[in-house]
Amino acid sequence: MRILGIETSCDETAAAVVENGTLIHSNIIASQVDVHKKYGGVVPELACRKHIENIVPVIQTALETAQLSLDQIDAVAVTQGPGLIGALLIGVSTAKALAYARKKPLIPVHHLEGHIYSLFLQYPDLPFPFLSLIVSGGHTEIYLVWQPGEYTLLGHTLDDAAGEAFDKVAKMVQLGYPGGPVIDRLAAKGDPTAISFPRPYLTDASFDFSFSGLKTAVRHYLQKHPNPDLADLAASFQQAVVDVLVAKALRAARQERIARITVAGGVAANSLLRKELEKQGQEAGIEVYYPPLALCTDNAAMIAAAGYSRYQRGLYFPGESAEARHLDAKANLPLC
Ligand code: KG4
Numbered sequence: 001m002r003i004l005g006i007e008t009s010c011d012e013t014a015a016a017v018v019e020n021g022t023l024i025h026s027n028i029i030a031s032q033v034d035v036h037k038k039y040g041g042v043v044p045e046l047a048c049r050k051h052i053e054n055i056v057p058v059i060q061t062a063l064e065t066a067q068l069s070l071d072q073i074d075a076v077a078v079t080q081g082p083g084l085i086g087a088l089l090i091g092v093s094t095a096k097a098l099a100y101a102r103k104k105p106l107i108p109v110h111h112l113e114g115h116i117y118s119l120f121l122q123y124p125d126l127p128f129p130f131l132s133l134i135v136s137g138g139h140t141e142i143y144l145v146w147q148p149g150e151y152t153l154l155g156h157t158l159d160d161a162a163g164e165a166f167d168k169v170a171k172m173v174q175l176g177y178p179g180g181p182v183i184d185r186l187a188a189k190g191d192p193t194a195i196s197f198p199r200p201y202l203t204d205a206s207f208d209f210s211f212s213g214l215k216t217a218v219r220h221y222l223q224k225h226p227n228p229d230l231a232d233l234a235a236s237f238q239q240a241v242v243d244v245l246v247a248k249a250l251r252a253a254r255q256e257r258i259a260r261i262t263v264a265g266g267v268a269a270n271s272l273l274r275k276e277l278e279k280q281g282q283e284a285g286i287e288v289y290y291p292p293l294a295l296c297t298d299n300a301a302m303i304a305a306a307g308y309s310r311y312q313r314g315l316y317f318p319g320e321s322a323e324a325r326h327l328d329a330k331a332n333l334p335l336c
């Protein structure tokens with residue numbers, strides 16, 4: 001079954017064609033980083049305008065790259081939420097129009113379910129159950145994934161997301177947007193023990209996170225040290241974030257007696273997180289799985305992959321049905 005996936009929840013306009021939830025025929029992403037860079041974060045109005053410009057060419061390129069026509073597509077999957085409402089609307093309206101005009105099933109997909117399913121594009125036979133640590137610019141959550149569609153939320157951030165903390169710290173020292181990749185690169189040249197930043201909630205019994213205090217600690221440090229060694233600052237900050245993420249994920253796995261941890265979302269690209277979780281996971285007898293780097297950040301292949309699973313669970317609407325025509329984008333949408 002070939003699914004056209006569409007993703008427009010934030011600042012990437014993306015379309016992909018994926019077969020049976022695992023085989024990528026095309027995966028096209030029009031990044032808006034250049035548009036938002038000068039503002040140090042995503043500007044919703046600009047994101048919407050860019051999605052409108054990009055959506056049709058991106059879908060056309062996804063079909064051309066896959067060497068398939070729309071008629072050879074079996075269903076359309078689209079991110080319904082959560083995300084920026086204006087941005088989501090562009091993807092949802094386009095998917096509804098395509099599904100209606102071509103009489104294809106329309107599959108609404110939860111953005112985080114997409115991130116969880118990005119793992120199956122790399123590991124088609126990944127066994128259930130597993131823990132999913134989702135770390136992105138908008139989310140920091142640990143889910144227990146029992147089986148397709150059955151999720152338990154074990155912990156979440158009480159304030160900033162991990163990626164957001166990377167972006168805000170990078171902005172404080174004018175490192176550009178998005179901050180994660182820059183801090184990651186800079187940290188490689190720094191000393192992670194140079195500055196002692198707090199590890200928020202590290203010893204807390206819950207699996208919740210908090211990153212805004214860490215961000216404030218960086219701000220206070222900069223007030224006292226206006227010309228810091230940026231590599232040391234990046235390395236020390238990154239170490240603090242990674243220490244908390246790794247400790248909580250491993251503790252959750254041990255407590256729930258789950259021997260597999262998957263990591264997804266933009267921060268899953270972080271080299272220290274990958275290295276530390278792998279090392280400590282190995283010591284604890286827990287297997288750790290990552291999507292390839294290109295599938296960590298937002299993309300539509302993961303939406304098509306999750307869409308395939310939802311289709312198999314009967315969670316779709318015929319394109320011409322009233323349910324499909326009335327499908328709404330949702331800025332807030334719980335996964336479970
Ligand atoms: O999943 P994603 O593309 O978008 C959201 O759904 O939020 O994640 C983007 C986030 C940004 O905050 C970015 O700074 C962060 O992922 N990120 C990283 C790295 N690459 C991207 N954070 C840390 N280290 C990286 N290598």
Ligand code: ZN
Nearest residue numbers: 136265297298
């Ligand atoms: Zn995302």
